[in-house]
Amino acid sequence: MKKITFLLKNYRFSLKISTLELAFYIAIIISAFFFSNQFLNRAKYPTSNTAIKLQMENKKQATSNLSLIMARGSFNINEEIPVKIHITATDGSNMAQINLNYLPGNISFTRMDRTNSVCSDLRNIISNSESGTVSFECRLGSQEKKKTSGLVATAQFIAKGSGNNIFTFNDKDTYVISAQNQRTNLSYETPLGNYIYIFSDSGKEPLLPPKTPVSSLTHPNQATWYKDPNITFEWLRSDDIKEFEYCYNQNRLNCEAWKKTTDSSVAIQSQDGNWYFHVQAVSDKGKGPLNTFKINIDQTPPEEIKPIIESKNIKFNREDNESGIKTANIVIDGQKFENIDDSFIIPELKAKNHHVTIEIIDNAGNIQKKTFTLTANK
Incomplete structure (x- = not known):
């Protein structure tokens, strides 16, 4: 112890x-x-x-940048138009998959020039003049230059007709692979406003400006009905264009009340119906041809619903003054029946009051509803 x-x-x-x-x-x-x-x-x-x-x-994910240096100015028919593609990538990057989009019609792709390129090889060069696409694969890091930043290639196009053109990267199918065989974060530089203006005849300027390409980001489809009346139109312009004349009316062929602008876009508030936006370019040599863009506006719901109870049927009107009826639905006590006709067969119901709503939707998305009580007896 x-x-x-x-x-x-x-x-x-x-x-x-x-x-x-x-x-x-x-x-x-x-x-x-x-x-x-x-x-x-x-x-x-x-x-x-x-x-x-x-x-x-x-560890931060590698980042790469692709940029376009597009031809800007005037070219003759059958003259080559160079479009340079540049890359800034981290050292050791393996390859770049490039996909370009352009407006088909007045130019076509001819060849890919690898002079002074940082690519050791250009592979799988595919072009489609109908869709306006060019794609290819660049193996980065040439034997002469151990770099992965610089000129990728020069895409050569040839002028085929009069008009403007613009190039963009297809960001869905364009990517750069890092040394770790992973896609890098990718940013693009394709300055807006870069364009090509092509002469109509070799060595000669056209007498009048070409037709002005017009589009709408807010209402892009000319066949679709929209309920938003606030519309923005955009178009391309070249340096020799002084101004544009435009109007908005319900006449498909021409205009009377012209307005003028030096901008490349205009905002308009529309009323219901089928409308047409007309625009033409104006230079010192005169006015170019008219271009038209259709707009369909419907802000009004379908007509008021007036149901009629007949035996075991519910009948009702389904009318629309502009875009037309897209679908009709009916809801009974929370149960929805879709895409019904104007005569609806009532299902078996308990002997009591039932809550019923009829819903009609037009092609612009406007909705009309009618709610009522249906009394079922044994």
Whole structure:
């Protein structure tokens, strides 16, 4: 039996304990100290797998940039038009898949020039003059230049007819592969307003401006009905165009009340019906041909619904003065029946009052509703 004396501040006390018990308690104290120290070290310094994972998470994804230097100015028929493609990529990037879009009709792709290119090889060059697309694969890092930034290639096109053109990257199918064989973050530079203006005859300017390409981002489809009356029209312009004349009316063929603008867009608030936006370019040589864009507006819901209950049928009118009826639905006590005719057969109902709503939707998305109570008897 051992006698152990403890001194705590100004107090002294003794404890009688056997040698075996003393060894047992010392072992517990040492073990507790060891494991607590291990826990603190692990919290402070992660295991190797955890550290690697954290490093990978903190590592930024590689970023690449593609830019176009498009031909700008005037070209003769059958003259080549160069479009340069540049890349800025991280060192060690493997390849770039490039997809270009252009307006088909007045130009066509002829060849890909690799002079001064950072690509060791250009592969799978595919062009489609009908859809206005050119795609190819660039293997980055030539033997002469250990770089992955610079000129990718020069796409050569040939002028076929009069008019404007503009080039863009197809961002869905364009990408750059890093040294880790992963797609990088990709940004583009295709300055708006870069265009090609093509002469109608070799060496001679056209007497009049070409037809002005017009479109609408707010109402893009000329066959679709829209209920939003606020419309924006956009078009391209070239340097020799002085101004544009436009009008908005319901005459498909011509205009009488013209307005003028030097801008390349105009906002219009429309009324219901079929309308036509007319625009023509004006230069010092005169006015170009008229271009027309159709707009269909319907802000008015279908006519008021007047249901008639006949035996086991619900009959109702479904009329719309502009876009026409797209669909009709009926809801009975929360149960919806879709795409119904104007004569609806009532299902078996319990003998009580039932909540009924008829809903008619026109082709512009306007909705007309009628709610009533239907009393069912045995």
